[in-house]
Amino acid sequence: MRLKDITIFSPQYVGDNIDGDVSFVPMESLRNGTIDYKTIPLLKAKGKYTYFGNQDLLIAKVTPCFENGNIAIARNLLNGIGFGSSEIFVLRPNKEVISQYLFYLSQSRDFQDKACATMCGVGGLKRISPLFMRTYEFDMPSIENQQRMVTYLDTKLSNIDHQVSLLTSKRDAYLRLKKSIINHAVTRGLNPNVKMKDSGIEWIGEVPEHWRRMRLKDIAYLYSGLTGKSGDDFRCDNTNITKPYVPFTSILNNFKINSTDFPRVIMSDNETQNQVIVNDLLFLMSSEDYDSIAKSAVVNENLGEVYLNSFCRGLRFTSKDIFANFVNYQIQATNYRDALRFEARGFTRINIKIEKISSMFVCLPPLPEQRAIATYLDDKCAKIDTIVSNLDKQISRYTDLKRSLIDEVITGKRAV
Secondary structure, three states, X not given: OEHHHHEEEOOOOOOOOOOOEEEEEOHHHEOOOOEOOEEEEHHHHOOOOEEEOOOOEEEEOEXXXXXXXXXXXXXXXXXXXXXXXXXXXXXXXXXXXXXXXXXXXXXXXXXXXXXXXXXXXXXOEEEOOHHHHHHOEOOOOOHHHHHHHHHHHHHHHHHHHHHHHHHHHHHHHHHHHHHHHHHHHHHHOOOOOOOEEEOOOOOOOEEEOOOEEEEHHHHEEEEEOOOOOOHHHHHOOOOOOEEEEEOHHHHHHOOXXXXXXXXXXXXXXHXXXXXXXXXXXXEEOEEOOOOOOOOEEEEOOOOOOOEEOOOEEEEEEOOOOOOHHHHHHHHHXXXXXXXXXXXOEOXXXXXXXXXXXXXXXXXXXXXXXXXXXXXXXXXXXXXXXXXXXXXXXXXXXXXXXXXXXXXXXXXOOOOO
């Protein structure tokens, strides 16, 4: 059986226009098995975003969202209508298949591996082939057997999910502790007896009275990443005409950028202004995920000739009295990131304008104190990161157990 034989792929909205809101799902709202619905007027969504209805299966088509298992069934839609990001596949099951069975099928290792093998794209942004979604083949059991499988998996997986929830809560508590430590250190310093003053910035509050308030544009300048690249520019294998570049995922997943194997892209002679150097602070300026926007990372060592991708901007300090790691900690503090993300604009893709970054204030202690605070935070955060990493490993083992259980049931290796 092929998916197109039992589903409608990308159904179209043919209902009446209503003067009211419907459910909306930006990419960051689609998670593994759950959806955090927003709302949007139907007349604003129709013809612009991806339509779906109740019991339709939503599958993220773009990396890394798909690999993270961002797949869920649409339920309880406002006015029975939903629209979402263009980066979502929609499968509408017919009477031969149960939505929950289709969900578990999409979670199977066979489906996931084969889908990932079809991914193509440029600049670190790859998508699953729509042809794969239509033609994926599998052995489909009867409705009765589907229901038995679903009932069995629902029961077994709920127990695993409970354990994952406990570990996740513990992990989140450590991450909140990490944010709290960073926030305190980058706004109050390490001396508990220091005299404080009002910074004059609402989201910063009080700071030590000897700290200076400055705009980023007064101590650094922003430069753009690579633009105007085509697919062929990224697919070229000739290392004589291609150069390495920092993908947005390196900034998304790291606090510091160190030497590593970077992807490559064709470069022209007039693009040297996009090259990164040590101590540059790199910002993620464009993302479909609100939680990712304004993430930043420091180029912590000389990477050689490496360039910056188009979704990011580089901040290069012009003052010698700046320690880049301290500024990065201060900008990544909760209040600062919230202020930066507040400036983001967009619906399915969120963007921050360059002038919003350059006009942001930072509060700076003298250079030796910047270094001391950054060193203190490196130590504290490393210890917390180790604990979080161990919790992530436990969560990953439960995730693997879930995947194995789904595989065994869906393929018939485990009788239910």
